[in-house]
Amino acid sequence: ASAYDWNCVFPNFRGPNRNPAACGSPAALADICDAVNWASAHLPVDHRRVFIAGESGGGHMTLLAAGAMPSLWTAASAWVPISDLARWHRECTERKLPYTTDMEASCGGAPGTSETVDREYHSRSPISSLWRAHIIPMDINAGIHDGHGGSFGGQGSVPVGQSVRAYNELVRASGKDLEAVSEDLIEHFETKELVPSWCDPGATTDPDYDRPVLF
Numbered sequence: 001a002s003a004y005d006w007n008c009v010f011p012n013f014r015g016p017n018r019n020p021a022a023c024g025s026p027a028a029l030a031d032i033c034d035a036v037n038w039a040s041a042h043l044p045v046d047h048r049r050v051f052i053a054g055e056s057g058g059g060h061m062t063l064l065a066a067g068a069m070p071s072l073w074t075a076a077s078a079w080v081p082i083s084d085l086a087r088w089h090r091e092c093t094e095r096k097l098p099y100t101t102d103m104e105a106s107c108g109g110a111p112g113t114s115e116t117v118d119r120e121y122h123s124r125s126p127i128s129s130l131w132r133a134h135i136i137p138m139d140i141n142a143g144i145h146d147g148h149g150g151s152f153g154g155q156g157s158v159p160v161g162q163s164v165r166a167y168n169e170l171v172r173a174s175g176k177d178l179e180a181v182s183e184d185l186i187e188h189f190e191t192k193e194l195v196p197s198w199c200d201p202g203a204t205t206d207p208d209y210d211r212p213v214l215f
Contacts, residue, residue, distance in 0.1 A: 017103075084127050130166055134171075
């Protein structure tokens with residue numbers, strides 16, 4: 001950032017995602033907006049180039065902020081993001097990952113506990129508002145092996161389907177339903193950890209990556 005003379009803002013999301021004030025709460029989202037507005041008012045900012053990016057939990061907040069306030073951003077980039085907290089709770093339960101207790105502390109219990117709890121999971125999930133972000137360039141990335149490792153190790157804790165389903169929300173909001181990825185294909189990505197031979201992978205090279213693009 002220093003080398004390129006960029007202004008960088010790092011909101012703390014109201015702390016770790018294991019308390020109600022964090023984990024995509026309205027207050028955490030407002031902090032992001034406030035931080036960007038402060039930077040725009042006090043620093044030399046090119047208002048045509050205001051970007052948001054994040055990884056994992058930061059990817060979750062990137063998608064959430066892009067959907068909540070799309071007009072604030074020039075573009076957004078999310079890496080292995082969580083797009084659906086209730087689904088991720090199920091995925092963490094199946095994999096015996098500790099994040100289930102974090103989500104329950106943030107949302108008031110496990111999904112299905114009550115309508116109030118389910119509303120918390122929904123409102124804190126990017127899929128509840130991501131459709132609004134179809135008006136800006138969106139970059140969503142995940143690895144084919146993501147979701148098959150342990151906590152902060154191995155190959156990560158967030159399955160690739162969390163990214164692909166976020167993509168589906170965006171293309172459907174753009175009126176491009178035929179470009180959505182089928183649930184059968186997402187399931188194949190996640191369970192087999194490969195792109196099937198019968199699938200058209202699209203462009204498999206990209207100058208911005210130092211590795212092949214699988215799909």
